[in-house]
Amino acid sequence: DVKVTQSSRYLVKRTGEKVFLECVQDMDHENMFWYRQDPGLGLRLIYFSYDVKMKEKGDIPEGYSVSREKKERFSLILESASTNQTSMYLCASSGGTGRAQPQHFGDGTRLSIL
Amino acid sequence: QQPVQSPQAVILREGEDAVINCSSSKALYSVHWYRQKHGEAPVFLMILLKGGEQKGHEKISASFNEKKQQSSLYLTASQLSYSGTYFCGTEGSGGSNYKLTFGKGTLLTVNP
Numbered sequence: 001d002v003k004v005t006q007s008s009r010y011l012v013k014r015t016g017e018k019v020f021l022e023c024v025q026d027m028d029h030e031n032m033f034w035y036r037q038d039p040g041l042g043l044r045l046i047y048f049s050y051d052v053k054m055k056e057k058g059d060i061p062e063g064y065s066v067s068r069e070k071k072e073r074f075s076l077i078l079e080s081a082s083t084n085q086t087s088m089y090l091c092a093s094s095g096g097t098g099r100a101q102p103q104h105f106g107d108g109t110r111l112s113i114l
Numbered sequence: 115q116q117p118v119q120s121p122q123a124v125i126l127r128e129g130e131d132a133v134i135n136c137s138s139s140k141a142l143y144s145v146h147w148y149r150q151k152h153g154e155a156p157v158f159l160m161i162l163l164k165g166g167e168q169k170g171h172e173k174i175s176a177s178f179n180e181k182k183q184q185s186s187l188y189l190t191a192s193q194l195s196y197s198g199t200y201f202c203g204t205e206g207s208g209g210s211n212y213k214l215t216f217g218k219g220t221l222l223t224v225n226p
Contacts, residue, residue, distance in 0.1 A: 004155075031212045033212075035216075040218060041218060042116065042201060042216045042217055042218040042219050043156070043201060043203075043216040044216070045213065045214070045215070045216075048212060048213060050212055056213075058213065059215070090155070090156070094212065099143055099144060099205060099212075100143065100144040100146075100161050100163055100205065101212070102146070102158040102161060103146070103148075103158065103203075103214065104158065105148075105155040105156045105157075106155060107154070107155050108155060
C-alpha cells in the first residue's frame with residue numbers, strides 16, 4: 001500500500017511565523033500535491049509538483065511556496081503565516097506520467113495560526 | 115472552476131440506494147471519486163475516463179456522460195460503512211496533466 005506521511009497531525013503557530021509542513025511518500029511517485037480543506041469548500045489545490053525541483057501553482061497559491069529537493073519529499077511553506085491560513089492541509093501523491101492517476105492522501109495536518 | 119456536486123447531503127437507512135452527481139462546465143478527460151470518513155484521509159474509489167473506461171477498487175458503480183460533462187456515483191444497498199463525505203475531482207481535457215479540481219463534497223449518512 002502507498003504510504004503518504006505528513007510530519008505533524010496538529011500544529012499551532014503564531015501570526016508572522018514561517019511555517020513548514022512536510023510530506024513524504026514511499027512509493028517513488030512522480031507527482032505530489034498540497035491541498036487545503038475548509039468546511040463547505042472541499043479540497044482546493046495550492047501547489048503540485050510533477051518532478052524533483054518542478055512545481056506548478058494550483059488554484060490558491062497566494063501566501064504559499066513549495067520545495068521538492070528529493071522525489072519522496074514535498075514541503076509546503078507559509079512564508080509569513082496569517083490567521084486566514086488556519087485550515088486542514090492534505091498532501092497527496094500519484095504515480096506515472098500520464099493522465100488519470102489515482103491520488104493517495106496523507107492523514108492531514110490541522111494548522112492553527114494564532 | 116470547481117465542479118458542482120449534488121445533493122450536498124443525504125441521509126439513508128441501511129439497504130437504501132443513493133445517487134451523487136458531479137457536473138462540470140468545462141470539457142473533461144476524467145472524473146475521480148473519493149470518500150473521506152470523519153477525521154481520516156480521503157480514499158480513492160474510482161476513475162471514469164472519457165471514452166467509457168473505468169478504473170476502480172470497490173463495488174460502487176459510476177457513470178460519465180461526456181455530452182453533459184456529468185458523472186454520477188451509484189451507491190446501492192448501502193451499508194453503514196458507506197457513511198462519509200464523497201468528493202468528485204475533475205481533470206480537464208486541456209491544460210496540465212495531474213491536476214484535479216474537487217467539488218465541495220456530499221455528506222452521506224447511513225443509519226441502521
